[in-house]
Amino acid sequence: MSSLKPYDAVLLLSFGGPEAPDEVMPFLENVTRGRGIPRERLLEVSEHYQHFGGRSPINDENRLLLANLREQLAAAGVDLETTPVYWGNRNWAPFTTDVLREAHEAGARRVLAVVTSAYPSYSGCRQYREDLAEALVTLAHEGRSMRVDKIRHYFDQDGFLQPIADSIREGLGSLPAGSRIAFVTHSIPDAMDDASGPDGNAYTTTHRQACEAVVSRLGLDTVPEWDLVYCSRSGPPSQPWLEPDIGDHLAALKQAGAPGVVCVPIGFVSDHMEVVFDLDTEALEIAHDLDLPFVRAATSGRAAAFAQTLAALVVERAAAERGENPDRPSKAGPGPWHDVCPAGCCANLRNPDKPAACGVDWVLPIDKPVQSGSPAPVSR
Template sequence: MSSLKPYDAVLLLSFGGPEAPDEVMPFLENVTRGKGIPRERLAEVAEHYLHFGGRSPINDENRQLLANLREQLAAAGAGDTPVLWGNRNWAPFTTDVLREAHEAGARRVLTVVTSAYPSYSGCRQYREDLADALITLSHEGRSLRVDKVRQYFDQDGFLQPVADSITEGLRSLPAGARIAFVTHSIPDTMENASGPEGNAYTQTHLAACEAVAARLGVETVPEWDLVYCSRSGPPSQPWLEPDIGDHLKQIKQAGATGVVVVPIGFVSDHMEVVFDLDTEAEEIARELELPFVRAATSGRAVEFAGSLAQLVLERAAAERGENPERPSKAGPGAWHDVCPANCCTNTRNPDRPAACGVDWVLPIDRTAEAQAGARQPEASR
């Protein structure tokens, strides 16, 4: 028996991104649908992608991660379980991938999301898209159960590659350099609703930053801060601050001799990293004459895929009724497997269905039910 039973497949689920100039605007329209983002703002963001030939780096990053995850699961004796790849906002789309998995015989799927932290955009929105896909497939008479591994901001394979890259970067900078951990800014309202009790987005980021700082191979750990990038809301709406550009100016004025910029909030190099940090933030540092090093993300590291593989094995064991170890190397302890009802609330539409939570019940389409032989589709826990 495969060590991943009762699961028939693993789904690596990511954000998605365009791979050609003519895909940029349709992709951005998918990302922002229903959010009332002005067309001129989309055109402005499109220029970021066109700066790189209209191709986001995220897809190639995910292809490498997919290959690494398959290798790590095979090494653990689970190579007979298919590992699939789907996206929220661009091909291969989640619904299409799950439909193909069902056609291939899968009835239970375990999802690994390429977001390490709890928040609406980093967790619940993926769960909502999974719910949409399951409802669509139910209408087609396809019964699937989908679960999701826990958040992994506290895992060795996520933390250690970042620490190693920072250590290397510090060696190239003079004494007095600082560390700027950077993550995607979100609205204050989303931060207040993140996790089951609120503020989990910043709390888990700070826990990861502290764990990484403790792993640095340097005699004296430099001063570090958690700062933000990629704000996109209107000026009237409060978002998490300070912005990385403002922060660089502040630390230069305070006497910093250099900076290692660490995209701690990102699993892989995608547009917010290669444009907001590698392009805009580096240009600001150059103008300030502030030596600048950008640390690597964990996504391509074999150790990272190894940690994801262990989380997959852990969840499968738990579903078989075993009692697996649940290691956590940052924060107060391992994150939950199944999201509570009030976890990372959708403040715009709190009643929108979200899979992989205790309150998730798949609506039954009676026509599909009849086509499926009156079998009620299974609900994801």
């Protein structure tokens, strides 16, 4: 059997979503707590969920990914009895703190997190790290000492890129010749992109690197034209966010005479609400009204190759922590991303001093000593 030592458990960590109509508003309040979002805006967004019976697709997608990840780790020789795989969410049940408490009660003291976000940014990385820090503080106050690390970003991995390329190729085959590709990701404030990564603008840079890598895998005689565009803007009009919006982009493509478009949700691991509403519902309706042939490519999350990539990164990180020198493949950009976040990486612009786990500057910010005989409650 293959060992994941020094890790005792793996945590699949995701965003979370409601699964019934009466859960929608409490979920949205969790997501936006402390951000001053008007209730009117929450009610507007809640209608997106009610359009699908009050149930987000994300939890079912994560249940499938959890099963696939367990299968791929077992295929890699990992003993899931001694190193179990848990699933927790930031914003809805099963909550991160509850799952880590369950893992601790089962004997886990050192956990490796797999976050369902492929790119660096505050919302895609540091905010998860902040939630992990909060969970570790809560557990430490209960006398539970744990350490949590996370795998590196995987926007540059075969198992993420190749399923997208395969789906685009299929989509182009159903559209008129000369159709274009619209890669889509979640819009964020310009200032958040400026602060993403250790040197800034990592969010847009890594997305473009992933787009380029996907296009290079299409294997077509004529390389389609492509653009990176955005969806799901939620800030006030006075605040600059990444543009253009997918709806505006579709109108521009029609005006430019594009014969069709493959819409590619490259910023999303699986079919989140932003995909099934913003793209499959709103963008599709816009394209229909424009009489613009439109196909939506699949996300990577259901592909066996994607779970295999995540399992490989888990094994890679465990080997590195044991002092070995594992291969660190990277198929997009200048090379593999860091394992441990540098100080200030993907800064929290609202609260720069908020603790975030899994970084070089993380230290458990409480005075209460942890139980003896447990690993130090820090993540590096």
